[in-house]
Amino acid sequence: MADKPELRAFTVNQYGSGQNRSTRWTEIGAAWRTQKGHLRIQLEAVPVNGQIILLPPKEDGDMETENVAETESDTEPDTGKVAKAKAKASA
Numbered sequence: 001m002a003d004k005p006e007l008r009a010f011t012v013n014q015y016g017s018g019q020n021r022s023t024r025w026t027e028i029g030a031a032w033r034t035q036k037g038h039l040r041i042q043l044e045a046v047p048v049n050g051q052i053i054l055l056p057p058k059e060d061g062d063m064e065t066e067n068v069a070e071t072e073s074d075t076e077p078d079t080g081k082v083a084k085a086k087a088k089a090s091a
Contacts (some may be wrong), residue, residue, distance in 0.1 A: 005030030006032055006056070007057075008054070008055055009052050010053045011025050011052060012051070012053060027086055028044055029042050031054055039053075
């Protein structure tokens with residue numbers, strides 16, 4: 001097993017609705033690839049909602065959750081930077 005995890009584990013909780021909706025990403029663990037190619041996941045906490053999102057670490061090694069994903073899913077963080085990047089790409 002490598003020292004650096006291949007994936008980071010998060011749980012995502014959303015609060016409020018409409019304009020008052022906010023999303024909280026909480027890192028709860030990490031995953032490493034075994035010699036046989038399987039994933040070994042180590043959790044520091046178990047999410048109440050039962051949902052775990054596995055994402056690769058940022059390339060610069062920064063462990064912040066901001067902008068870790070760039071898809072349009074409801075579970076992705078809405079930091080504004082993703083929306084600006086999409087608007088720039090479509091222009």
